[in-house]
Amino acid sequence: MDLGTRSRSTAALLCGLRAEVEGRQASLVRDWATIAEWAGDHVVTGPEGAATITEGYLDTGVPIAGAGAPLVGEFALMELVAVLGRSPDGGKAYVGRVIECAWRLPNVYDAVATGRLEPWGAERIADLTHPLSADAASFVDRQLWNASGVGWAQLERLITEAILRFDPEQAETDRQKAADHGHFDISEVDDHGLVHLDALMDAADGHDLDLAVGRRADVLGRLGDESSLDVRRSKAAAELARQDLALDLLIPDPRPGRSSPPSREWLRTRHTTIIVRPVIDLADHVPVTAYEIPDRHKTRVALRDHTCRFPHCTRPSNRCDIDHHRPHAEGGATCPCNLVPLCRRHHRAKTHSAWRYDIVIPGSYVWISPSGFRFRVDHRGTHPIHDTSDTSDTSPPDQ
Structure with a gap:
């Protein structure tokens, strides 16, 4: 291929890309437009719209955007997130960003709609404005009428100004919270006899320390130290430490980990706990008559399914409720073949909304959303079923 042909081929590839x-x-x-329209159709405005679970079965409104944005139905949101193919928490956050822009940041939303701002940039802005009051968010949006021309550093300064203007109490709370993270740490000695310092301190204290170290480094240079400025500054910091008049009165280093007690065999250590469990057969089905689920059944279900079995949910099964697929009151057995791990949120959806699921075989499920969308959930993950005659393999992995 000659140079001209190659150039034309590259141009065609890049044009296609x-x-x-x-x-x-x-x-x-x-x-974004579809999600905004969906949100408008699923606003919760009744007394259950307080975004709290008061009765345990209401489709409560959840606040996924800032103050002034609508509350959307919790169970309806689950369906939207499943159709989007996102995890429950990640999908909720994504929809919340779209709603934040559509209702509280109209200039930013318009910039996305007209192609002047990429959606990921608007999502970043929405994350920063979410905690702001309605007035503060409106102020930020007015400054972002040309959002595509704003850098991230400028945006963060704008957010800070909005908080100071419209919520000075929150600004002080944020300042105090940040101050609580102050620290001054020195690492272990490395192979060259050096240590690393890492610190976070008040700006005024840091300024004073910088001036003191700089002045002493300058003096060291005037006295004939030919080291680089950085090296002289490190020496200057050490000299400041040596001027501590109480240095010689300090007790031996009390920090934990500087010395260690004699080692003992772990089996003889007083606080060691040893638990012996029998080998668990995941294919075993031994039902019990009671509604309460015995620990051996919970363990089998957790080992079989690993996570909540709602579409795209990744909450570990050992942190989930165990659901009777067929209710115990209707004759459903308390047996691993009828038990499924569901996190509390999705257990509520199955119990109190139109979400439902069928067990294909233990470990493989088909969920049906309130609007009739179907999802297969098994060891391979979550897969939408577009064809009602779908007969794809749902068998569990080879043991």
Whole structure:
């Protein structure tokens, strides 16, 4: 292939790539418009809209954007997130960012809709404005009428100004919270006899320390120390430490980990706990008559399914409720073949909303959303079922 042909081939490839990028961008913008329309159709305004679970079964409104944005139905949100193919927490955050822009940041939303700002940039802005009051968020949005021309450092300064203007109490709370993270740490000695310092301190204290170290480093240079400025500054900091008049009165280093007690065999250590469990057969089905689920059944279910079995949910099964697929009151057995791990949020959805699921075989499930969307959940993850005659393999992994 000659140079001219190769150049034309490269240009064609890049043109095709640019078209794909623009197509994805346009698709995301359409997603945003659809999500905003969906949110408008699922606003919760009744007494249950307090975003708290008062009765345990209400489709409560959840505040996924800042003050002034609508509360959307919790169970309806689960369906939207599942259709988007996102995890419950990640999908909730994503929808919240879109709603934040659509209701509280109209200039930012318009910039996305007209292609002047990429959606990921608007999501970053939404994350920063989410905690702001409605007035503060409106102030930020007015300054972002041309959002595509704002850098991140400038945006963070704008957020800080909005908090100071409209919520000075919150600004002081944030300052105190940040101050609580102050520290001054020295690492262990490395192979060259050196240590690393890491510190976070009040700006005024840091300024004074910097001036003191700089002045002493300058004096060292005037006295004939030919080291670099950085090295002289490190020496200067050490000299400041040696001027501590109480240095010689200090007790031996009390920090934990500087000395260690004689080692003992772990089996003889007083606080060691040894638990012996029998080998668990995950295929075993031994039902019990009681509603209460014995620990041996919980262990089997947790080892079989690993996570909550709701579409895209990744909460570990050992932190989930155990659901009777067929209710015990209707004759459902308390047996691993009828037990499924569901996190509290999705257990509520299955019990109190139109979400439902069928067990194909233990460990493989088909969920049906309130609007009739179907999802297969098994050891391979979550997969939407577009064809009602889908007969794809749902068998468990080889043992």
